[in-house]
Amino acid sequence: MTAQAEILFDNPLWPRGRPALSILIPFKGDDPTPLLAALARETGDAEVVILDDGSRDPALAARVEAAIAALPLPARFARLAANEGRSKGRNRLVAHARAGHFLFLDSDMLPDSPTFIAAWLDLIARENPAVAFGGFSLDQAPARADHALHRAMAGHSDCLPATERALTPEKIFTSNLLVRADVFAAESFDEGFAGWGWEDVEWGMRVARCWPILHVENTATHLGLDTARTLADKYEQSTGNFARIVATHHAVISHYPSYKVARVLKRAPLRSLWRPMLKAYALTEGPPLKTRAFALRLYRAALYAEAV
Structure with missing residues (x-):
């Protein structure tokens, strides 16, 4: 300290x-x-x-x-x-x-x-x-x-x-x-x-x-x-912390849905192209909340794909 x-x-x-x-x-x-x-x-x-x-x-x-x-x-x-x-x-x-x-x-x-x-x-x-x-x-x-x-x-x-x-x-x-x-x-x-x-x-x-x-x-x-934009910003900030968890508690985190989806998305090509589209959709007012929430969860998993 x-x-x-x-x-x-x-x-x-x-x-x-x-x-x-x-x-x-x-x-x-x-x-x-x-x-x-x-x-x-x-x-x-x-x-x-x-x-x-x-x-x-x-x-x-x-x-x-x-x-x-x-x-x-x-x-x-x-x-x-x-x-x-x-x-x-x-x-x-x-x-x-x-x-x-x-x-x-x-x-x-x-x-x-x-x-x-x-x-x-x-x-x-x-x-x-x-x-x-x-x-x-x-x-x-x-x-x-x-x-x-x-x-x-x-x-x-x-x-x-x-x-x-x-x-x-x-x-x-x-x-x-x-x-x-x-x-x-x-x-x-x-x-x-x-x-x-x-x-x-x-x-x-x-x-x-x-x-x-x-x-x-x-x-x-x-x-x-938080607003949708602030929440997305926090997910972006959390990527390094997620990587720290993966490095130190892999046996536990590997059972989490966020880790499992990130592993799947890691194999998906062109992440740098479609990942921003997920964020843009999640931040768009108008579409159903369920689909926006799904998009933002996928966006978070796509960020975490860099750490798994």
Whole structure:
């Protein structure tokens, strides 16, 4: 981890003793105050640590500081002048956490239940799980035309019930992820990942070798849906991270549909000619969402064909 200096702000409750749960929230540019307001509606043996990973927005920082000051839970706000990235930022959050379990929660999430924190605390008390993923939904996400493609794709592949998620237990997201402190001490996030994508799944693959990963129903809504163009850009950014997964976890990733389709497309000629056509179709407003989603998934697999 870098030695980058942090600006710290603690609320009046922070000096209290060691809690059972540390809720860890990174953000960069997004406004996490709606999530903080939702967490403020609950009480329990928990603390909040939030990291501004280089937003460079004084007005946003002031709003977050005010929300932290008013939070009825012990809370710390750490600010960085420069962005460290998804893995380094989450590892840094853990360095501030004092609990026996950490809940990684993305800043663009909203709990779906008024007893969201209580449900996690109850699970900790009953089972002391090594790792548990609560899942996510789109229940509270506003329906916007420019997010329709992402909504369709996420609803199809990501917003799954716990029973279905448990079939590939290592496939988790840091959007709503509970981790026991000793597990994270043994396996932190790989800071070699850059940009967007796969660092959380890679972590799950490592952890699943030694500890069970429990899938439960304690969802939070993902509010941060993307436009089709932004989603395509993220897929392009993720190609190097996918290659890193292939190199280090080939036996696991080779069973994933994205890998299998990429292997098929690797044998297809003239990828450089037809791949942009898939992207162009997916970004075109008007055609049926199902066909646009299929085109974007094929585009992603065609990108990943370079890594398999």
